Amino acid sequence: MLSLFAFLAFVMICLTCGALILTPIKLRLRIYEALPAAGLIGLVLNLGTLYAACVWRGKLDHTAIYSGWGMALLLALLLAAWPLHKALQRQGLLERWHSLQAIGWRGLLRSEPELLPVGLMLLGWGLLLSLAFNQVLVFTSDGVRSVVGFDLPVHMAMIHAFLEQEAVPLQNPFFAGRPLLYPFMINLLSAMLMKLGLSLPQALIFPGVLLCLSLLSLLYGMTLRLSESRAAALLAPAVLLCNGGMGWVYFVIELSQHGFNPLLTLYQQGHNYTDLPEYGLQWFNFMRYFLLPQRSSLLGLPLILLVALLRASFHLMQGAMIRVSALLIIVSWGTCIFSFLFCETEH
Known part of the structure; x- marks a missing residue:
């Protein structure tokens, strides 16, 4: 139970960091x-600071985890301090908050007509995705069963390397x-969750x-912007997840x-x-x-859609778009480059 609370706390920290920046x-x-x-955005920031804390500590432990969380919150506050100060001076944030309180949930649903269908769509796909991911690793009396195949041992080796290597x-x-x-990074996230219990x-x-639900939610928004059709936006996740060929014949x-x-x-047939x-x-x-075996796509694909959505949302705000996109790129790729350059190798 405590491990689930720790996971929820991490989710809230990620949302808080991202909200402070956005x-x-x-x-x-x-x-x-x-x-x-x-x-x-909060997840990328937290994983970057977590990895920095792991390098500082020399291993993944609870001190590195909590230090990474603290550094992420501090960095988010530093990044947002001046813009938040200016926004509060203009009272723009307070006006938005008071207007949200005034309209209530019913008014929010009326002002955001897509909110209800998106929620129902994500609920349905969430149940299906839960069933699918539940088949990634199944422990039975006969051993371990998985629908992933060769990719799973690779990811498990990375996860346990973070847990066991000093x-x-x-x-x-x-x-x-x-x-x-x-x-x-996605395997570092799983290793951190295992360290939390x-x-x-x-x-x-x-x-x-x-992460899959984040991908589908962003895909809905992007499709709605491009097609201006709610039906097309609702159909896009089904086309993405249920694609195939002529095997149905x-x-x-x-x-x-x-x-x-x-x-x-x-x-009885057991075909794919x-x-x-x-x-x-x-x-x-x-x-x-892709989504089940190639775990790096779980983080990479939503980030691609996020950058595209930010670009569509900023319009003329080129400077802000560049800053947020640069933050995502630097934190995502910087840790991999750091590992490549500074990991000791034997020839």
């Missing part, structure tokens, strides 16, 4: 865009003495589902052979209908072959 800037973001935007930056867990060049499956599932054929019972057909090399069909499903 609030003083006059963005044209809707609520369902602003929430994942604040969370992602030196940060890490060496490559598969090539001793070589630096770790893979984008490891979560189990390995929980450390894989919780951030995976939340063979599903229909096999369905007729099993009395048109879809569950029985799926259970988006990947049937024996029929020359290899249309990799986005969720199955």
